[in-house]
Amino acid sequence: MAGRGVLAYGFIGLLLLVVGVPFYWMVNTSLKTSAQLQSLTPYYYPSPATLRNYAALLGTTNFLTWIKNSALVAVGATLVTVVVSSLAGYSLTRIRYPGRRVLATTVLVVYLVPPTLLFIPLYTVLKSFDLVNSLWALLVAYPTFTVPFCTWLLMGFFRSIPRDLEEAAMVDGATRLGAFTRVILPLTTPGILAAALFAFTLAWNEFLYALVFVHNTELKTIPVGLNDLMFGDIFLWGELMAASVLTTLPVIALYTYLQRYMVEGLTAGAVTG
């Protein structure tokens, strides 16, 4: 038994190494001077370390604008998603009416429809509302994938709450909305947190729609902005890796703080039905 424990930790160590090396290379590069970056005897560590790449990134590129755009869109999409998904998730699991089975299945199907299929026709829809080339385009488009995913995830959470609780509240004269907001929602807080976290992360990370629906540099989100930086005339790897560090940080920070809910939500959505 002890032998296999060693083997297990050994393998986990190997995986941690595989996962960690790209992050190490990212941070390492972000702290190097351009002379070190292009040295023919490459350095495994920055010597001396410099914050020049970070200064250049913040001073000479649109990085902060892109971050601001991403934050606006991600927060907006998260708010919309949490409201729409928790109402729908509750309705689909707790209230009886004709068609709810079909609707529940539709939620799952829509989650699995790939954006590759949607981005051109969605462009025409957004164009007809004159939303193309604005952050509104993304705020409208992102719920197409965040809402189905989060609704599905929340349905799992709502199902795990005993029916008696809300029935007791309703016998005592509470309305559906009252039972939902005062009895059920407080009990589903971990699920709502997981849903919000997923919605934010999915929106923060999204690339294809942001690439296609927005053209102006000052309206771009951070993934698309970085992609532009990369394919400029010169490869600014120091700045790019500094930007990668700064863009990854908010996600990692949120995740470190809330990962328990996220893992719970992920496995609840994928494992249970």
Add this chain to the structure above:
Amino acid sequence: MTKPSAWRRVLVADALVGYLFVLPLIVLVLGLVAYPLGNAVWISLTDKYVGYAARFVGLANYVTLTRDPIFHKVIRNSAVFTLASVAVKVVLGMLMALALQRALIARSFLRAALLVPWVIPTVITALTWHWMFNALWGFINVTLQGVGLVREPIAWLGQPATAMAAVITANIWRGFPFFGVCLLAGMQAIPRDLYEAAAVDGASPAQRFWHITLPGLRLVLLVTTLISLIFTLNDFNIVYVLTRGGPGTATHVLATYTYEVGFQALRWGKAVAVSMYPLPVIAVMIVIVTRYLTRED
């Protein structure tokens, strides 16, 4: 005692509230998914070129694609990219789950640490791997040369075979933790006493894996594999950022080709037809996933 008619009124009122709660979702699905999908079918049957009115051309786009050598290459690339990525992700994820299950100390910390590649932006993953694979200053060549495994730097992203290997590597790096976490959750749902009974009967660890763990994971394995197949088959970010489909068309996949035809050549009719081709396969996978996940048990 409440009269039946009063009960009926309560139930009907409740059903109305139910519809009201789910209405925003219905609007979203109809307006932003169902309608665009229907529209996609229509666009693919026209010669729509951006800036010009669409003319109905029947199946012409689909027929033309069957004779398009780039499209043939794209289909082959997508198949290689998807199957190779998912196969390795399943195996690595399974090993990760098995190892984590044995790791009694710090399990949830290790699980969280290993899931990090899955939560960071895919574009960052692709950018970082682009730099890792850099011929002159990338980690991989620097290390390979440092330990003396290769003499000359390898242009990973500049040659067809290694470029495909590179995009697959980045995709695996991002995706295997998802399998690991889901399979671990599946393993924890298998009743302990099955293992205890098998141990009493003298079953070896390999036998226990084959006869208890694997059958117990059948559902989770099927669902996660299918979900991963659907999303990997439609992956855009990693390929686009790492290689733009190049060198030449060596790593061009369905999503990057759709984007190129649609937003560089501006031929929407043909572009949407490209994205429609894998739909039958995707539809079958969606039906199976949905069937399994909505089973009432």
